[in-house]
Amino acid sequence: MADTERQVSTTAGRRAGLRAYMALGVFIAIIIGLYLGQPDSFSRWMTALHVVAVISWMAGLLYMPRLFIYHSDAAPGSEQSETFKVMEQRLLKVIMNPAMMITWGLGLYLAWDVFRFQGGWLHAKIALVVLLTVVHVLFSRAVRGFAADGPRRSPRYWRMMNEAPTLLMIAIVILVIVKPF
Known part of the structure; x- marks a missing residue:
């Protein structure tokens, strides 16, 4: 089997999904272990893990529209288009x-445990994270659209959409660090 075929096979996709679920299970086990083994510093550990998760999420939100830009230029059904479908999925x-x-x-755990859902900055941050989640949902729909070889938006559209997560991230970081209100 050629490398390209191996990368786009259904079996490879299932293995990747299984690894993701296993990683999530390990992550939950780590959280339980930290709760039981480090109760005095549990909130600090959760903050660190939250930051790691945010970085991972942002990496995906910043990379996905770049894939869409290149995918928009690939002919539907082409080998290049099929490769982008796998990468996006x-x-x-x-x-x-x-x-x-x-x-x-x-x-949400930190908002409850550390901040008791107090502070205008926290409410504004949560609202911006909701908007970031809306961007995530839009990207998810685009992945499904590309997978179905449906209508495509232009590379210019995806270049502009690439800015949405960046602008939201900047505002969220300012709210968290400066806590202006």
């Missing part, structure tokens, strides 16, 4: 979706 399912879920889970 795996990025979404193996990195972005788990990272988003972990980000939300740990973020």
Whole structure:
């Protein structure tokens, strides 16, 4: 089997999905272990893991539109288009979706445990994370659209959409660090 065929096979996709679920299980086991073994510093550990999840999620949100730009230029059904479909599916399912879920889970835990849902900056941050999640959903729909060889948006559109996660990230970081209100 050629390398390209191996990368786009259904079996390879299932293995990647299985590895993602296994990684999520290991992550949950780590959280339980930290809760039991490090109760005094548990919130600091959760903050660190939250930041790691955010970085992973943002990496996917920043990379996905770049894939869409190149995929928009590939002829539907071409080998290049099929390769982009696999890349987009795996990025979404193996990195972005788990990272988003972990980000939300740990973020809500921290908002409750550390901040008691107090502070205007926290409410504004959560609102911006909701918008970031909307961008994630739009990217997920685009992945499905590309997978079905449906209508495509222009590379210019995806270049502009590439800015949305960046602008939201900048605003969120400022809210978290500066806490202006």
